[in-house]
Amino acid sequence: MITPHLDRLATESLVFENAVAVTPVCAPWRASFLTGQYPLTNGLFYNDKPLPTQAVTIGKAFKEAGYQTGYIGKWHVNGHQRGEDPFSGRNKPIPKERRQGFDYWKVREVTHDYNNSYYFDENDEKHFWEGYDVFPQTDSAISYFHKNKDNPFFLVLSYGPPHDPYFTAPQEYKDLYRDRTLSLRPNVPEMYQDSARRVLAGYYAHCTAIDKAVGDLLKGLEDAGIAENTIFVFTSDHGDMLxxxxxxxxxxxxxxxxxxxxxxxxxxxxxxxxxxxxxxxNTPDLAPTLLGLCGIDLPESMEGEDFSAALFSGEDLGNEAALITLPVPFHEWQFMNGGREYRGVRTRKYTYVKDLMGPWLLYDNEQDPFQMKNLVGVPQYAQVQEYLEAVLSKKLADTQDEFLPADTYMRRRAYIYDRNDSLRPANYLELNRD
Known part of the structure; x- marks a missing residue:
């Protein structure tokens, strides 16, 4: 992948080798990032559901501390009115009282049409981004740097790509990969390798376009004279199996x-x-850590850890495991597509995951980095599995997660499944088990 600006940024940064998305999907990640809470606490464990207006968020915390606050790009925590089409809220403005502490506002709930993209401003007026939206959104952020260079500010810039559709980056970036033979991860089955290379080329084109934007952002900070004292974080809400x-x-x-x-x-x-x-x-740790780095008191509602002291000292975080959860599978991984509820932990070395039937996955990620050998039930790893079960059990107890079937959590929040998400074969838990 061609990413010269991110490569340079990495040489000047803390590089988190095991950053984990607590629930690897769009709205749950965003709500967890904003609130510093786990998805079952803040209630967003499913896309297109509303984060409560009264939520305590990182935007509100920075604003109360005297910072200017801004948000540009994809939001995806406003949801839709009950009874409407589940995706109808994606095209509507977000009311001022539901912007969770952000004042500067160039936001759309969700779009995947990156070349015909629009946003709503602070007054709910609709404007179109010109061309591929990553670039004008970046320009807007740079303008914000200059307007606020004499003020402390907290700005979130939330790009849509490289999320599918994979093949819509500007042509000049697609051309970079047109004639290249892309290497694949060994866990791509042979029958899918041609398709995988095609998808990777499109995905990488988006990534290289974003890399150009990151370079522009870094130059914008330097031109504004604030690069030295700005915390610049680059991360994502989830990966992609590709x-x-x-x-x-x-x-x-x-x-x-x-x-x-x-x-x-x-x-x-x-x-x-x-x-x-x-x-x-983990995702809930980001808000407490950023607030801690800035010397701002943490809201009591935040469940994540503040690792700022360790980052300042250069010591290890002292965090053994990150919790991963999927309380309700939905949309492209709905029950009929093999989706299932799971809870797990990711440590430096291991991944351990349970579904409702019991232990499901165990990988030694140092010995098996592509997770091709499931070690659940392997006698030599019995003690490891037992230990990780205890680590997971403690994480679930600490977060008051009872690990119940999806329908229970949907009923508790009075949520309605989108379209066919609730449908499942009678034996869905047995499908696709490694």
Whole structure:
């Protein structure tokens, strides 16, 4: 993948080698990031459901601390009015009282049409981004840097790509991969390898376009004279299987889905020499850690850990495992497509996952980085499995997660399944078990 600007950023950043998406899908990740809570606490474990207006969020915390706050791009936590088409809210403005502490506002709930994209401003007026939306959104962020260079600010820039559709990056970026032979992960089945290379070429084209935008952002900070004292974080809400195991997209508990890139640069306090952080960091930890880095008191409602002291000191995070959850499978991984509820932990070395039938997956990620050998029930790993079961049980107890069937959580929140998400074969738990 061609990413010169991100490569340079990595040489100047903390590089989180095991950054984990607590629920690897769009709305649940965003709600967890905003609130510092686990999905069953804040209620967003399913796309297109509403984050409560009264939620305590990172945007509100920074605003109360005197920061200017802004948000540009994809939001996806406003939901839709009950009884409407489940995706109808994606095309509507978000009312001011539901912007969770952000004042500067160039936002659309959701779009996947990156070349015909629009947003709503602070006054709910509709505007179109010109061309491929990543680039004008980046320009808007750079303008925000200059307007607020004399003020502390907290800005979220939320790109849509490289999320599917995979083949809609500008032509000049697609051309970069047209004649290249792309190497594949060994866990892509042979019958899907041609398709995988085609998808990768499109996905990588989006990534290289985003890389150009990241370069522009970094230059924008330098031109505004604030690069030294700005915490710059690059991360994502989920990964994509990209034909590993023969499937696409997210929600699944494998590394291609749950692991995300995460770079953090702050020259004034963290230096400009790359430092790799190997202990896992989870989505609910991001808000507490960012607030901690800025010396802002954490809201009591936040469940994640504040790792700012460890980042300042250069020590390990001291965090053994990150929790991964899917309370309700939906949309492209609905029950009929083999989706199932799961809970698991990702440590530096292991992945351990249970579904409602019991232990499902166990991988030694150091020995088996492509997760091709499931070790559940293997006698030599019995003690490891037992230990990870205890780690997971403690995580579930700490987060008050009873690990119940999906229907229970849907009823508790009075949620309605979207379209065919509730349908499942009688033996759906047995389908596709490794």
């Amino acid at each position: 034909m590993s195991r023969g499937v696409l997209k997210k929600q699944r508990p494998w590394d291609e889905s749950i692991k995300v890139p995460m770079l953090m640069r702050w020259p004034a306090k963290l230096g400009t020499v790359r430092r790799d952080v190997y202990d896992p960091i």
